[in-house]
Amino acid sequence: MMYGNGHDMSGWGWFGMSLSTLVFWGLLITALVLLFRAFRRHEHIPPAAPPAPTTPPEQVLAERFARGEIDEDEYQRRLTALRAYEPDTPDLTKH
Structure with missing residues (x-):
């Protein structure tokens, strides 16, 4: 054992x-x-x-101008600056 x-x-x-x-x-x-x-x-x-549609920067700028948040000089200056970075965007000032 x-x-x-x-x-x-x-x-x-x-x-x-x-x-x-x-x-x-x-x-x-x-x-x-x-x-x-x-x-x-x-x-x-x-x-x-799907991603939420984003508002184009030029449209946002145009809306701020329409609401009176910025004056015409500032609008034109910012619009020129935006177009310098985005050359293929449509011109919203022709409407």
């Missing part, structure tokens, strides 16, 4: 085996739940909303 306990496991052996079995099943169940959630999350992602 080896170790004096015959063919039976000691109390620590049963404890270790039981604990390792619980840990194994806990990890397996946790992995399955996380995989399930990951696949479900991808199904419910709504399509990205």
